[in-house]
Each structure stands twice: as C-alpha cells, then as structure tokens.
Amino acid sequence: MSQDTLFDKVWDLHKVSSLPGGSDQIFIGLHLIHEVTSPQAFGALKEKNLKVKFPQNTVATVDHIVPTDNQSRPFKDNLAEQMIETLEKNCLENKIRFFNIGSGNQGIVHVVAPELGLTQPGMTIACGDSHTSTHGAFGSIAFGIGTSQVRDVLATQTIAMNKLKVRQIWCENKLSHGVFAKDLVLHIINALGVKAGVGFAYEFAGPAINALSMEERMTICNMSIEGGARCGYINPDEKTFDYIKNKLCAPKNENWDKALLWWESLKSDENSIYDDVIKFDASKVEPTVTWGITPGQSVGINQQIPLIEELPPNDQFVAEEAYKYMGFKPGQLIKNTPIDVCFIGSCTNGRISDLRIAAKVLKDKKVSKQIKAFAVPGSEKVANKAKQEGLDKIFKDSGFEWREPGCSMCLAMNSDKLIGNQVSASSSNRNFKGRQGSPSGRTLLMSPAMVAAAAINGKVSDVREFIN
Amino acid sequence: MKSEFIPPIGKISQISGKCISLIGNDIDTDRIIPARFLKCVNFDSLGKSVFEDDRKTLKGSHPFDLKENQDSSILIVNSNFGCGSSREHAPQALIRWGIRAIIGESFAEIFYGNCIAIGIPCFTLPKKSILNIQKYSKSKNLFLEIDLKNSSAKSEHLNFNLEIKESSKNMFLSGEWDATSTLLQNSNLIEQKINDLPYTKFNKSNKLFETI
Numbered sequence: 001m002s003q004d005t006l007f008d009k010v011w012d013l014h015k016v017s018s019l020p021g022g023s024d025q026i027f028i029g030l031h032l033i034h035e036v037t038s039p040q041a042f043g044a045l046k047e048k049n050l051k052v053k054f055p056q057n058t059v060a061t062v063d064h065i066v067p068t069d070n071q072s073r074p075f076k077d078n079l080a081e082q083m084i085e086t087l088e089k090n091c092l093e094n095k096i097r098f099f100n101i102g103s104g105n106q107g108i109v110h111v112v113a114p115e116l117g118l119t120q121p122g123m124t125i126a127c128g129d130s131h132t133s134t135h136g137a138f139g140s141i142a143f144g145i146g147t148s149q150v151r152d153v154l155a156t157q158t159i160a161m162n163k164l165k166v167r168q169i170w171c172e173n174k175l176s177h178g179v180f181a182k183d184l185v186l187h188i189i190n191a192l193g194v195k196a197g198v199g200f201a202y203e204f205a206g207p208a209i210n211a212l213s214m215e216e217r218m219t220i221c222n223m224s225i226e227g228g229a230r231c232g233y234i235n236p237d238e239k240t241f242d243y244i245k246n247k248l249c250a251p252k253n254e255n256w257d258k259a260l261l262w263w264e265s266l267k268s269d270e271n272s273i274y275d276d277v278i279k280f281d282a283s284k285v286e287p288t289v290t291w292g293i294t295p296g297q298s299v300g301i302n303q304q305i306p307l308i309e310e311l312p313p314n315d316q317f318v319a320e321e322a323y324k325y326m327g328f329k330p331g332q333l334i335k336n337t338p339i340d341v342c343f344i345g346s347c348t349n350g351r352i353s354d355l356r357i358a359a360k361v362l363k364d365k366k367v368s369k370q371i372k373a374f375a376v377p378g379s380e381k382v383a384n385k386a387k388q389e390g391l392d393k394i395f396k397d398s399g400f401e402w403r404e405p406g407c408s409m410c411l412a413m414n415s416d417k418l419i420g421n422q423v424s425a426s427s428s429n430r431n432f433k434g435r436q437g438s439p440s441g442r443t444l445l446m447s448p449a450m451v452a453a454a455a456i457n458g459k460v461s462d463v464r465e466f467i468n
Numbered sequence: 469m470k471s472e473f474i475p476p477i478g479k480i481s482q483i484s485g486k487c488i489s490l491i492g493n494d495i496d497t498d499r500i501i502p503a504r505f506l507k508c509v510n511f512d513s514l515g516k517s518v519f520e521d522d523r524k525t526l527k528g529s530h531p532f533d534l535k536e537n538q539d540s541s542i543l544i545v546n547s548n549f550g551c552g553s554s555r556e557h558a559p560q561a562l563i564r565w566g567i568r569a570i571i572g573e574s575f576a577e578i579f580y581g582n583c584i585a586i587g588i589p590c591f592t593l594p595k596k597s598i599l600n601i602q603k604y605s606k607s608k609n610l611f612l613e614i615d616l617k618n619s620s621a622k623s624e625h626l627n628f629n630l631e632i633k634e635s636s637k638n639m640f641l642s643g644e645w646d647a648t649s650t651l652l653q654n655s656n657l658i659e660q661k662i663n664d665l666p667y668t669k670f671n672k673s674n675k676l677f678e679t680i
C-alpha cells in the first residue's frame with residue numbers, strides 16, 4: 001500500500017468518513033459540470049427532493065454538443081439546443097456559475113478550469129467526464145465520475161470511492177527534438193497496455209516530466225484514463241505556481257502567499273512508498289501514431305504495424321479486430337498512410353501551445369488538396385489568444401478551417417464527423433471504433449504537430465522533417 | 469427488448485437469469501452506446517440503441533439481436549469491458565435492454581463504479597473460466613442463479629464461485645449501492661471538512677468559490 005505520496009496526502013485530507021461497505025467518503029473540492037452528463041443528475045436530485053449542497057463549489061460550461069461552425073442560438077440541432085437550455089436552467093435554479101458561449105470563458109471543461117485558475121494543487125476535482133484526469137497536472141487528484149456520482153456530488157459534495165493504489169511512472173532524460181508530450185503518453189500506454197492502470201493513480205515524475213510545460217503536463221495526465229488509470233498527477237512545482245498566478249480565480253495578495261506556502265509543501269515525500277514503479281527513457285520516444293482501435297495500439301513513425309505473433313497473447317484478439325476494422329496489413333509501415341481528414345483540437349491537444357506548434361509546421365505551406373482539415377481551439381480564451389498571435393491566419397492561409405471552441409470531432413456529438421470509412425489524423429484521445437462519428441470511420445491519434453505534417457503531405461509523415 | 473423498465477431498488481442479494489455472451493476485449497463505452505445517443509436529458513430511450521453501430525455492422529448476428537438472447541439478463545464479457553468514456557449512459561443502456569448482472573474477466577474502473585451506482589453487480593472470473601462459460605452458453609441456454617452473499621453461481625449442471633469487491637458486495641446486500649442517502653448521513657462531517665480545507669480559506673475572498 002502506498003504511503004506519503006501526494007495521492008495519499010490529498011486523499012487523507014479529503015476523507016470525510018469510512019463507509020460501512022468498506023469504501024471511503026471523499027470530499028470533492030471542485031466539481032465541474034457540462035451539458036451531457038449533468039441533466040439526469042439534476043433530475044435525480046429533484047426526484048429525491050434534494051438541493052445542491054455547496055453551489056459555489058460547482059462550475060459549469062458547455063462543450064460536448066456545441067456546434068463549431070455557427071454558434072448562434074437556437075442551435076440548428078434541436079436536441080443540442082435542448083441540452084444547453086437544460087444546463088442554463090439547472091445552473092440558474094441552483095445558483096451555479098456557468099461560463100456560457102460568448103462569456104469569453106467558455107470552452108472544453110478541462111481547458112477552461114485550469115486557464116481560469118480554478119484548478120489548484122492539493123484539491124480533489126471531479127467531473128462527469130473521463131478526461132478529468134487532466135487536472136492532475138497541477139498536483140490535484142482529479143477523476144471522472146458517472147452521472148449518479150454527479151448527483152452525489154451535487155447533493156453532498158462527496159462521493160463513495162475505494163482508495164486507489166499508486167504507480168509511479170518515472171521518465172528519465174528528455175524528449176528529443178520534434179517529439180512531444182502526446183508521443184510520450186502514447187508510448188507509455190502502448191508499453192503498459194490500456195488496462196494496466198485499473199485500480200491505480202498514475203504519478204508521472206522524473207526529469208522528462210519536470211521539463212514539460214504545464215500544457216504538456218496536462219496532455220500527459222489527460223491520457224491517464226486511456227491507460228486505464230482513473231487519475232494521473234504530477235507533483236506541483238514552480239511552473240505550476242507560475243501558471244496559476246494572476247489567473248481570474250487564483251488567490252490574490254496575502255491569500256496568494258498562504259496558498260503558495262501550502263502548495264509548496266504538497267508533494268510525494270522522497271522516501272514515499274509506491275505500489276509500483278515503472279521507468280521509461282523519454283529520449284528513446286519517437287513521434288508516435290496509433291494504428292488500431294485502442295490508444296494502446298501505436299507505433300513509432302518509422303516502425304511497422306506489428307505482426308500478430310509479435311504481440312503478447314492477450315493483445316492478439318484486439319489486434320485481429322483492429323487490422324480488420326482499419327483495413328491495415330500487419331507489417332505495413334505506418335508512415336505514408338493516406339489521410340482524409342485532419343483534426344486539431346480536444347481536451348488533450350486543443351491549447352494555445354498545441355496551436356502554436358501546429359502553426360509553426362503549417363506556416364507558408366498548403367494543406368494537401370484532398371484533405372479536409374480543421375482546427376478547433378479548446379476555449380474562447382485559447383481562440384482569442386491565437387487570433388492575437390495571428391495563428392488563425394496561418395491556419396486559414398494553409399487551407400485549414402478555423403472553428404469556434406468545443407469538443408468537436410473528438411467524439412463527434414455535434415455535426416463535425418467522419419464520413420464512411422474516412423481516415424483521420426487526430427490530435428484527440430480516442431481511436432475507438434466509430435468514435436469520430438462514422439460507424440466505420442478510422443482514427444489515427446498523434447500530436448498536433450504530426451497532424452499538421454499529415455495535412456500538408458496528405459499522408460502520415462514525420463514532423464521532424466518539417467521543423468528544425 | 470423488454471417491455472417496461474423497472475429499475476432495481478433496495479437490497480440486492482440474488483439475481484437469476486439467462487446468460488448472453490459478448491466476445492471481445494477492450495469493448496469501450498462508445499461501442500456500448502455511441503455518442504450521438506448521448507444527446508438526451510434523460511436515460512429513458514437508451515435501451516434500444518445499445519451497441520447500435522456494432523449491431524448494424526453485424527446485420528442481425530450480434531448477440532443482442534439473436535432471438536435466443538432476447539430474454540437474457542446476465543452478460544458474460546471478457547477483459548477491460550467498458551473502457552473509455554465515463555458516460556453512465558452505457559450501463560443505463562444495458563440495464564434498460566435487460567441486463568441485471570455482468571460477469572467478466574475485468575472491468576474498466578469508471579464503468580464498474582457506474583454499474584454499482586445503478587444496481588448492476590459486476591463479478592470477475594479468471595480468463596479461462598469466462599471462456600468456458602462463453603463456450604458453454606454458445607451451444608445451449610445457460611440459466612444462472614447468482615447468490616451475492618456467498619458470491620456463487622449455479623445452474624443445472626454447473627456450480628462455481630464468483631469474485632466481487634467486498635465493498636461492492638456489502639453495498640448490494642445492505643441496499644446502500646444507491647449511495648446518496650448514506651453520504652447524506654455525514655452532513656456535519658462534510659460541513660466541518662469544507663471549513664477545514666486550506667484552500668477553502670485562502671480562496672474565500674477571491675473568485676474561486678464565489679456564490680452567485
């Protein structure tokens with residue numbers, strides 16, 4: 001059992017009681033909600049005649065269903081309109097702060113909370129969305145919950161949960177040039193498997209992690225869930241504090257000093273005990289691309305799609321399914337795979353640094369003719385910053401469409417979808433069958449820089465040939 | 469498809485029903501219920517759309533479409549079932565189709581928690597046992613009587629033990645799987661906790677915990 005890790009400390013701090021069944025009752029410091037997984041929770045509260053206990057600890061935005069082409073109201077899609085209206089009504093009735101479209105602060109919930117300074121070290125954060133693990137980048141313990149648990153948080157600000165084990169993922173050395181956080185996390189998930197993290201919190205640590213910016217750390221923690229870990233985190237440091245300072249909801253003046261004093265004490269002890277430790281050499285990671293139907297099925301850009309006999313017996317079944325669905329041959333090179341659609345965005349890679357690196361690749365270049373390419377900023381703040389920097393112009397000049405903020409084609413709940421068996425190069429997080437809106441659509445996950453390179457060449461390419 | 473949906477309520481100690489076997493590892497919640505069906509403000513109509521895209525692809529030969537499985541209620545799955553998105557719509561679709569218990573090699577964590585929260589016990593068995601059950605139920609109907617207290621299952625010809633987390637088992641036996649009322653009992657402790665947290669104090673006068 002782990003001891004004295006950041007996870008243990010934050011868990012113990014938030015433990016309200018031991019429940020009769022054997023799980024713990026955990027206080028949730030920050031609860032984030034959106035339009036898809038909250039309406040049924042508010043409905044259940046009403047049914048039980050309960051009120052929202054601490055409305056000030058819940059914050060809402062709208063992201064999954066928003067159109068990215070025309071956001072004027074009412075939305076063209078009646079069901080989407082009904083969902084946003086329901087959220088507006090629930091927030092108003094329950095006095096919950098709601099960052100709506102046009103507020104300047106709307107966007108993907110996991111992009112918005114950090115950029116507003118809502119996400120802080122040492123907090124517990126929950127949201128009805130599996131990528132809540134993103135917030136662990138700040139040294140908070142953050143996890144996705146289902147709608148029944150959203151109801152529980154609204155009603156009690158607590159949930160019933162079994163304590164997780166802690167696995168430290170130590171990343172030695174540094175990522176090499178042209179290799180990004182997305183490549184590292186895809187590499188880790190490939191090595192450990194998509195279910196290795198079940199029952200664990202992942203602590204990402206080591207020189208390679210310390211060297212990452214806050215946005216890159218968010219990409220790493222965001223994908224923890226794709227490795228099966230409900231929660232991933234990084235011990236906070238100067239970069240964390242610098243990022244939060246002066247954000248809208250960050251502590252100010254003497255409160256900042258108090259916060260800093262506490263935050264600086266928040267980290268895993270040097271002699272803390274982990275349930276497991278796994279080491280990686282970050283310098284060995286190549287630009288990485290998925291070839292299959294789980295985020296664990298990936299290879300380096302210069303590698304071949306594995307042969308069935310090269311895979312562990314337990315992975316062979318899904319690999320067979322993946323070859324068939326993707327229409328790829330075992331042993332085939334991933335490089336030069338033709339692409340139809342390029343998508344840059346999502347809670348994994350829809351932040352300003354993601355747009356900057358993609359713009360750097362795209363500058364003075366043109367998107368290949370047969371490609372449909374679009375960029376969806378993660379939030380209104382990201383979009384505004386990108387415009388200030390002229391990034392939107394670079395994208396548009398290259399042939400990319402420049403859209404309004406939202407989750408978009410990461411999960412295709414709005415009208416941004418693949419058609420038929422199109423292949424997408426996507427900076428998002430999931431390559432599941434049908435994930436991007438077409439039941440036979442195919443997704444190749446990669447870093448935003450790699451998506452930009454694929455857009456220019458019309459096929460999977462090594463971004464290192466584009467940037468010096 | 470069952471006619472009227474009656475949600476489970478209170479203590480759950482026994483589940484009996486016919487098994488339906490679904491083969492495959494890493495079956496994610498996008499496959500259980502594709503995202504377009506999440507455009508709803510209640511769960512009522514999800515049952516008919518469970519595995520929609522997989523079923524369409526298999527044109528009637530998906531286990532959830534086979535005639536002999538229509539009155540099944542115990543789902544037999546392989547490894548890492550329910551991975552991916554946290555959408556509770558996935559178990560809500562399964563329970564509305566008629567699934568009341570799941571037996572598998574392993575489950576993704578958020579999916580597992582969602583199942584417990586809506587009253588679907590999930591049991592685990594070693595890979596080999598799952599494969600045996602799936603093989604057996606392919607050739608003939610397998611009716612199981614699951615006894616939660618003893619974590620066991622029996623049929624006419626089989627008798628075996630099931631594994632379930634002790635905390636989940638206790639919650640079903642006591643009826644506390646619907647956690648809200650249990651959590652509410654500690655109201656005083658919750659009030660104390662929020663006041664004691666360091667960040668409640670230093671965020672008090674800024675915009676984080678602003679009341680509207």
